[in-house]
Amino acid sequence: MLQLLWESRIQAVAVLLFAVGFTTLLLHRNLIKKVIGLNIMDTAAYLFLTSIGYIPGRLSPIVADGVTDMEAYVNPLPAGLVLTGIVVSVSVTAVMLSLTLRLYRRYHTLNLDEIYRLVYAEQEDV
Amino acid sequence: MDLIELCLLGLILICGIATCLQKNLMVSLIIFMAYSVIMSIVWALLRAPDLAITEAAVGAGISSLLLFITLQKIRDLKRKDASNDEKTNL
Amino acid sequence: MKKRTFKEWLKQWDQGEFDLDRGEAEALHYRPETQEKDDDSWAHRPVRGLREGEYTLFVKVYPFAALLLASVMIFFFMRTVAELPPFASACTPANQSEVIRRYIENGLTETGAVNIVAGVILDYRAFDTLGESHVLFTAATAVFILMLAGEAEPEDKRTRRILEADTVLSVTARVLFPLIVMFGFYVILCGHLGPGGGFSGGAVIGGGLILCSMAFGPERISRLINMKTYRGVVLCALLFYSIAKCYSFYCGAHHLETVFSPGTPGMIFSAGLILPLNIAVGLVVACTMYGFYSLFTRGTV
Numbered sequence: 001m002l003q004l005l006w007e008s009r010i011q012a013v014a015v016l017l018f019a020v021g022f023t024t025l026l027l028h029r030n031l032i033k034k035v036i037g038l039n040i041m042d043t044a045a046y047l048f049l050t051s052i053g054y055i056p057g058r059l060s061p062i063v064a065d066g067v068t069d070m071e072a073y074v075n076p077l078p079a080g081l082v083l084t085g086i087v088v089s090v091s092v093t094a095v096m097l098s099l100t101l102r103l104y105r106r107y108h109t110l111n112l113d114e115i116y117r118l119v120y121a122e123q124e125d126v
Numbered sequence: 127m128d129l130i131e132l133c134l135l136g137l138i139l140i141c142g143i144a145t146c147l148q149k150n151l152m153v154s155l156i157i158f159m160a161y162s163v164i165m166s167i168v169w170a171l172l173r174a175p176d177l178a179i180t181e182a183a184v185g186a187g188i189s190s191l192l193l194f195i196t197l198q199k200i201r202d203l204k205r206k207d208a209s210n211d212e213k214t215n216l
Numbered sequence: 217m218k219k220r221t222f223k224e225w226l227k228q229w230d231q232g233e234f235d236l237d238r239g240e241a242e243a244l245h246y247r248p249e250t251q252e253k254d255d256d257s258w259a260h261r262p263v264r265g266l267r268e269g270e271y272t273l274f275v276k277v278y279p280f281a282a283l284l285l286a287s288v289m290i291f292f293f294m295r296t297v298a299e300l301p302p303f304a305s306a307c308t309p310a311n312q313s314e315v316i317r318r319y320i321e322n323g324l325t326e327t328g329a330v331n332i333v334a335g336v337i338l339d340y341r342a343f344d345t346l347g348e349s350h351v352l353f354t355a356a357t358a359v360f361i362l363m364l365a366g367e368a369e370p371e372d373k374r375t376r377r378i379l380e381a382d383t384v385l386s387v388t389a390r391v392l393f394p395l396i397v398m399f400g401f402y403v404i405l406c407g408h409l410g411p412g413g414g415f416s417g418g419a420v421i422g423g424g425l426i427l428c429s430m431a432f433g434p435e436r437i438s439r440l441i442n443m444k445t446y447r448g449v450v451l452c453a454l455l456f457y458s459i460a461k462c463y464s465f466y467c468g469a470h471h472l473e474t475v476f477s478p479g480t481p482g483m484i485f486s487a488g489l490i491l492p493l494n495i496a497v498g499l500v501v502a503c504t505m506y507g508f509y510s511l512f513t514r515g516t517v
Contacts, residue, residue: 008303013135015293024146026282055306060173061332079174080336084348091355097196098362175411183419195512
């Protein structure tokens with residue numbers, strides 16, 4: 001198994017990065033840290049997808065000298081899919097950060113537990 | 127290619143873990159920026175130049191910038207809270 | 217603060233005098249004790265639904281449970297990676313499918329785009345990219361709603377003055393701003409000839425605008441981009457995109473078969489609708505990125 005993992009080391013690194021991002025998301029209670037963790041998970045998934053389409057010895061998918069042979073270029077489809085994904089991830093980041101700012105304006109803390117506590121306290125007051 | 131690839135993969139892992147372990151949010155964001163730049167180089171090596179350009183512009187540019195601005199804004203708000211507290215205490 | 221020319225800036229920087237009072241001059245220097253710390257301690261109060269003892273138990277168990285979950289996840293994912301077809305082989309199903317063959321072998325003649333990825337995302341799969349543009353637009357709308365609700369907070373005056381007094385920032389922006397915007401336009405306009413395209417070029421231009429706004433104050437950019445122009449640009453670009461796509465559905469939904477011929481591959485005016493679509497996407501993205509920045513700092517565009 002280790003031999004196989006060594007051969008597909010980029011995918012193994014992508015899995016490790018995914019786990020690092022996931023652990024950040026679970027263990028940190030600071031909201032900005034959670035956003036960074038989610039971004040790391042995103043890039044890990046994109047790295048995995050891109051590595052699937054890579055074939056060594058072939059050119060990047062930009063037609064050179066009119067050669068339109070399938071054996072000459074790497075797979076263009078993962079690149080197209082990941083390009084869409086990057087846009088979505090930056091949109092999600094912007095929305096999450098604006099939510100974070102609103103939460104900070106209301107509760108004056110970035111700690112998620114503290115925010116929960118304040119929310120419960122508010123509800124009990126009502 | 128092999129040596130560069132190994133170095134970059136190692137650097138990515140180190141940057142990713144350091145981003146999560148770092149306590150200072152500002153330093154953590156700077157490491158995250160470095161992580162994005164290294165990721166874009168890896169994509170250039172994986173023959174996906176479109177992704178490399180986009181990640182360098184978006185991951186290292188716009189996303190990190192938004193995070194920095196949020197941090198700055200929160201610091202401003204914190205200082206305002208502190209000065210308000212002083213006024214009410216006096 | 218009065219405006220100074222670049223030479224005066226250099227002179228003042230040499231003599232070490234700034235138009236700042238003492239407290240603000242101190243704020244320019246790095247002071248680690250004022251750095252933002254990760255506010256990461258557990259709240260020492262019971263969460264509702266849990267008694268005090270249960271809560272402390274939860275706090276003790278939770279990190280280990282999280283690490284255990286992550287380890288189990290890594291184990292299963294690693295097993296999956298080892299079971300996958302060997303890395304970087306040409307004979308995996310993903311790299312052998314007829315879709316890929318069609319894209320590569322007929323892409324140049326059918327779309328006219330030298331960059332096959334641009335041909336795929338803006339011609340064969342243009343509907344996907346239309347959805348992506350709408351995701352970005354929806355996110356921008358959500359950010360607008362969240363940041364415009366409540367009173368608009370003006371940018372912190374102290375931060376503004378510190379940024380304006382920063383010689384490194386202003387000199388760098390003066391040199392780099394034209395280059396960044398020029399590179400952004402190049403990436404947009406040559407999206408069908410080489411790596412790049414509307415989204416990355418738009419992000420580069422947006423980054424340049426943010427740099428300019430940071431160094432010289434937001435007034436200069438808000439002459440160019442305000443709420444009115446933002447609405448106009450985004451509306452026109454998305455409408456153009458949607459109409460082009462509707463037309464292609466009307467024509468049989470193969471791909472964007474339009475009156476625009478693919479042209480000679482390799483020329484700047486070629487590849488049919490890909491160039492105008494790239495420009496539309498680039499404008500939307502550049503305006504949206506600057507809008508995000510402006511909303512986050514000033515609470516308005």
